[in-house]
Amino acid sequence: MKREGDFQMASSTLIVDYSWSGTTAQMAVDLQQVTGADKVNLTVAQGTFPPDMFATADVASQQLSSGNLPTLTNGLPDFSHYQTLLVGGPVWSGKVATPVRSFLQQLGAFRGLVAPFYTDAGNPGGYEDDFEQLITQGTFVMGLGMTAGDLPRDQQVLRGWWRNFQN
Template sequence: MPTKVLIATYSWSGTTAKMATALQRVTGATQVTLTVPAGTFSNDMYATADVVNQQLASGHLPELTNALPDFTQFDVILVGGPVWSAKVATPVRRFLRQLTTYTGTVAPFYTDAGTPGDYEADFSSLVPRATVVAGIGMTAGDLAAADQKLTTWWADFK
């Protein structure tokens, strides 16, 4: 079992944050919440989708406004975010750019509306030097049993 674990999470609606809190209870990991400038995204999911599509098309991802830890201090980094159009959310993409030289183990955890698509493949492509292991996804409805599901996933974590 890894000894130094970081959980890095971006949550647009609060659902992924709930999953991250449960994951922190299960792992005892250090947790950091990824934040973007106020007003970057609308509270309306359709308006947010339009902004995200523009960000992906232009490659101009939102800046992260919080300090990030020294990644070399962690054996494993668990990265959480919502699934946006079967892709990694743009704030999480920005975070993953910080891991271009990280060679430890990285795993995604994510929330979706039931259709994650190729999320894990997209995630893996963004951290080519790290060892990416199978992640875990949940819907908002899964959160009632999150501790049990995350405990099982973490116990199998290699």
């Protein structure tokens, strides 16, 4: 079984996720079980975001307005070893969470498939449109959104979504 952060080209797919509350992290773990992909969690400095959801939304809004996105504190693999990136994060005010946005800016010349998976509180807003605009070189593939209430049955849904990449 692959361990998080084990980048030994065991897979042509990489799962990258940021989770504020743990919901997206659970979806990423389940997705790794379905796909067998390598996986890495995106991290930011402790204290970057407050524990309150509404206060976090305010911080993220300020980050977007200023263009001062959070710095990722973990190492990232060489993306050239992968054909597909599955990128997970929470929906923040209908937008891509700022740590995920920071990651997408680091993709550089990655030309493979890039698909979002995301968690929301019931309304993803324009998340996928926002995500697609952040992909500069790769090929955007329609994503999969879920709520915390969907997670108990997500394995079947994740398998169905993953089949789209097998064709």
